[in-house]
Amino acid sequence: MTTALSHASGDSVAGTADPPSPDWGIHLQPVGGLLVDRNSLNYVRLSSEALEIALQLARTRSVARTARIRAGTSRRDPDEVQAEMVEALSGSWLTSSWLNGALDQPLRVSGSTDAYLPLLASLQLTNRCNLSCSFCYASSGPALPGELTADDWVKVLERLAQSGIAAVTLTGGEPTIARDFRRILATATALIDHVDIFTNGLHWSDELVAMAAACGNIRAQISIDGRAERHDLIRGRAGAYNESLHTMRRLTAAGVPVIVAMTVTPANYRDVAAVVSDVDSAGARLFRAGRVVPVGRGDQDGFGLTPDQVADVIRQFQETRHLNLESLGWDQCADLGEQLAPIGLPVEFLTPGYLSWHVRADGQVTPCQIEAESFGRILAEPLERIGESGRLATVRSTARGCRCIRRLNPTDDVDLPFGLTPGPSTRLDTATSSCCGTARCGSGCGDD
Amino acid sequence: MTTALSHASGDSVAGTADPPSPDWGIHLQPVGGLLVDRNSLNYVRLSSEALEIALQLARTRSVARTARIRAGTSRRDPDEVQAEMVEALSGSWLTSSWLNGALDQPLRVSGSTDAYLPLLASLQLTNRCNLSCSFCYASSGPALPGELTADDWVKVLERLAQSGIAAVTLTGGEPTIARDFRRILATATALIDHVDIFTNGLHWSDELVAMAAACGNIRAQISIDGRAERHDLIRGRAGAYNESLHTMRRLTAAGVPVIVAMTVTPANYRDVAAVVSDVDSAGARLFRAGRVVPVGRGDQDGFGLTPDQVADVIRQFQETRHLNLESLGWDQCADLGEQLAPIGLPVEFLTPGYLSWHVRADGQVTPCQIEAESFGRILAEPLERIGESGRLATVRSTARGCRCIRRLNPTDDVDLPFGLTPGPSTRLDTATSSCCGTARCGSGCGDD
Secondary structure: OOOOOOOOOOOOOOOOOOOOOOOEEEEEEOOEEEEEEOOOOOEEEEOHHHHHHHHHHHHHOOHHHHHHHHHHHHOOOHHHHHHHHHHHHOOOHHHHHHHOOOOOOOOEEEEOOOOOOOOEEEEEOOOEOOOOOOOOOOOOEOOOOOOOOHHHHHHHHHHHHHHOOOEEEEEOOOHHHOOOHHHHHHHHHHHOOEEEEEEOOOOOOHHHHHHHHHHOOEEEEEEOOOOHHHHHHHHOOOOHHHHHHHHHHHHHHHOOOEEEEEEEOOOOHHHHHHHHHHHHHOOOOEEEEEEOOOOOHHHHHOOOOOHHHHHHHHHHHHHOOOOOOEEEOOOHHHHHHHHHHHHOOOOOOOOEOOOEEEEOOOOEEEOOOOOOOOOEEOOOOOHHHHOOHHHHHHHHHHOOOOOHHHHOOOOOOOOOHHHOOOOOOOOOOOOOOOOOOOOOOOOOOOOO | OOOOOOOOOOOOOOOOOOOOOOOEEEEEEOOEEEEEEOOOOOEEEEOHHHHHHHHHHHHHOOHHHHHHHHHHHHOOOHHHHHHHHHHHHOOOHHHHHHHOOOOOOOOEEEEOOOOOOOOEEEEEOOOEOOOOOOOOOOOOEOOOOOOOOHHHHHHHHHHHHHHOOOEEEEEOOOHHHOOOHHHHHHHHHHHOOEEEEEEOOOOOOHHHHHHHHHHOOEEEEEEOOOOHHHHHHHHOOOOHHHHHHHHHHHHHHHOOOEEEEEEEOOOOHHHHHHHHHHHHHOOOOEEEEEEOOOOOHHHHHOOOOOHHHHHHHHHHHHHOOOOOOEEEOOOHHHHHHHHHHHHOOOOOOOOEOOOEEEEOOOOEEEOOOOOOOOOEEOOOOOHHHHOOHHHHHHHHHHOOOOOHHHHOOOOOOOOOHHHOOOOOOOOOOOOOOOOOOOOOOOOOOOOO
16 A cells, blocks of 8 residues: 555636535546545545545544554554644645545445546436537537437436436536426436536526526536627627626526636637626626647638737636636636646646546537437446546547546556456556646637 | 325334434335335335335425425425425324424435345354354354354455345344454444344453444344253253343443343243343343244244243233343334224235345345245345345245245335336235234244
């Protein structure tokens, strides 16, 4: 065994305002284990010893009792074990918080040592949309052949809930026009702790606003493409901008947190400050900027920003820092890196495929919304089969749209709590990237 | 949909003293769903509508907000929906408690609509024992061929924890002499909410007592076969009775709850009051009497009690009612039936196979400790395959030792929350029995 936290190699940051107190859980994987805050989806990858201690501290809520358990197992002196444990845990802000009671209730165990199961899934309830934006990565419009029914989605939600998933995103197309959307929403809110709806904000009835507010665990993410004229032009509908802002006002007045997402391009980068100001007035909690990274699709389509344009956007962020809403974009990466550098935690995130899945409207499971390669079919196979190491290794090498899946860099040493035997695994090559992501994959790869 | 609770058809009672406040969860099954208190393992089988309402109330902690969600789904008037819901829930003590905030946090979802997964499993860590009692149902003594290793048991515990199991029992043989028992215990206490150790109470070192006490979620169940002379005779060791009582005293002094189990036979039925008195002095929390029902094995071995003998035991229970410890035996059945009759809940319990599994030392999964028929191999197959309806239907018809498995009587109507599609199921014939069991199967079929 290694010193507690010596394997710590990751963290991620979710974009929530006023985060609730952490809901810590353990998420097992074939080559390691994570300590996850199931509310924010922040996590750290821990050594086996640190995971065991976390589970035992959370159970006993006592450093002395945890030391006595560990002394019993190792047949050593409890005081000696306790002194060593306290010294090891004092080595980082996170583990030293454990010594002060941060783990105050038993940890929920999710994941598997045989497969990579998701902490987050985005469910494309339908590919249909009531708009047809030039910008849409999902090429939404017509239904896909063989789209899942509401009955199917209810079953998907039940399986994901039973597997211990922490959050789902209902997306599309426009998810609110999926058949029996309200029934799917009522199921999701009851079974899953955190539910996001990615919507264009059009045609939200008063009843749907009231229902979403009653749920209490729902956030709405509304995409904005620029100031009013530009947004309406891209969306192909006059008044779309104003209607989306009106929906924001009604949702926030009812108590539903609203996140605004904007993909920044050479065409709209000057609009950032104006949009931030407008959506702040409409009550949005968070503004999340994404950009198309200047390789691949971005290059081909001319969506990449020049360094001067990036500097201009950062200036606009700084100008609007006094507003109520929180801004989060690629400019946060530097701060994040600096913040985490002193404790030696490189930036990590909910790696597509390995920690987050996208379930397409036809039931195919892909690493993320912009990736066409499937690694399973959601209702045709058990989740544990879909998340097999071998399948993920394959999709990792064949993925064309999603580059983030290659950024996973788990330790090569198998190091599982309690000496768990790992399942069949495939060695993963180290991949590095200067890009950083957020927990909800809200920036960095062109999907908004 | 039916009126809430119209499908209610079960309950069970666990033998714990000073029960903690309920930890409610939903346990899905192929032909229905249960609302379970994961602390006591009490449960009721609810209609789909009642399960949905329970999940939504637990999420929103508000009757009005739950009504608004349900009004949104059904496109009806929220006030009307709320009035109907309140009326339906007022129909039983359980559901009316929901109206007063009994469900105060989100419900954990366990189980599966594709398989019967256990809420409780007994793990036979080894068949070896440091005694060889004439009485032993497990014929303990030599190790079974191919017994699982400590590594294997750690993996079993991880899989069961991830599946959402509420409790495990570590049994044997004598579990404390299993190789690396302390490591298995440290894993169990960290991963599973409730851990019972079935032990003969011999050779407990001070370190093991201290370790068990430090865990905080462990109970010890110690078997006693009669007053000292008789116990020692049956156990084949002079001083065994006194050593077991000494272990009880040390465990209870350290804070580990002790349960005493006694299987009452024509040979020892006169000892009940004396044993109850002794183990009460030693600090035991609960005395649980089992008897061999006068059919099958019981008849053959002459272990059945006559009506006069039963009356004598009941008299002894009444004599010792003033003591601190709680007594629980077959004589409680009548009270239980009376208690539940007014709300129309027939007695049900953790049906072997369908809700509780016994994992033999060699990894074979059987319905209970006295049943030799296996329906799966614990590490060779996913839990969902072991718990398939078809396999359970087969073992239900071929079981020779365990009769309790035939007592399951789920409703024939498929009635799942949110209109979930049921998994492949096999119709189960109705079986009735005048016997009643307890949640931990602590009486009624000859296993102690």
